[in-house]
Amino acid sequence: MKTILTSALILLIGITSLNAQTIKNKQHDSSKNNYVVLTKKVAQLKPIFLAAEALANEDGNNYGDFQVIICGKTVEDLANKELMHDFLHQAKKQHISIVACGFSLKKFKVSKEDLSEQIEVVDNGILYDFQLQKKGYHNIAL
Known part of the structure; x- marks a missing residue:
């Protein structure tokens, strides 16, 4: 059970980081x-x-x-x-x-x-x- 929760938490952090990087890239080139x-x-x-x-x-x-x-x-x-x-x-x-x-x-x-x-x-x-x-x-x- 702990392994599933830990894996889910790591996946959630990874997705959040990827979304933040994508937004950052779009903001950088938006000018x-x-x-x-x-x-x-x-x-x-x-x-x-x-x-x-x-x-x-x-x-x-x-x-x-x-x-x-x-x-x-x-x-x-x-x-x-x-x-x-x-x-x-x-x-x-x-x-x-x-x-x-x-x-x-x-x-x-x-x-x-x-x-x-x-x-x-x-x-x-x-x-x-x-x-x-x-x-x-x-x-x-x-």
């Missing part, structure tokens, strides 16, 4: 509107950049960070320097971060060295997306 888009198609970068531009104009000084996470087979396109040139130029101009899913890179045998230095690689793009959402980022998956 700016931050955005993240998870996509499986490089071709969607053009409309994503147009949306980012419109949001930047709409938000004004409240516009914060904008990140695009690319997962799935399309990570192969990230190694195509000719295809990516204009996209990377536009992303840099608009201060948009392009992020590649490391899990997808491994699955489709794309080397990090084949990517532009401008492309950040995270271990797991889906997990990274959830982590940004917990920090208060507005999110959409395409």
Whole structure:
């Protein structure tokens, strides 16, 4: 009986701590509107950049960070320097971060060295997306 009560108390403390941390993260980032888009198609970068531009104009000084996470087979396109040139130029101009899913890179045998230095690689793009959402980022998956 003591073990059950002790376990329940530890679980309750853990949940309370997690909720407090989540609230703290949202308060920390609430001064700016931050955005993240998870996509499986490089071709969607053009409309994503147009949306980012419109949001930047709409938000004004409240516009914060904008990140695009690319997962799935399309990570192969990230190694195509000719295809990516204009996209990377536009992303840099608009201060948009392009992020590649490391899990997808491994699955489709794309080397990090084949990517532009401008492309950040995270271990797991889906997990990274959830982590940004917990920090208060507005999110959409395409």
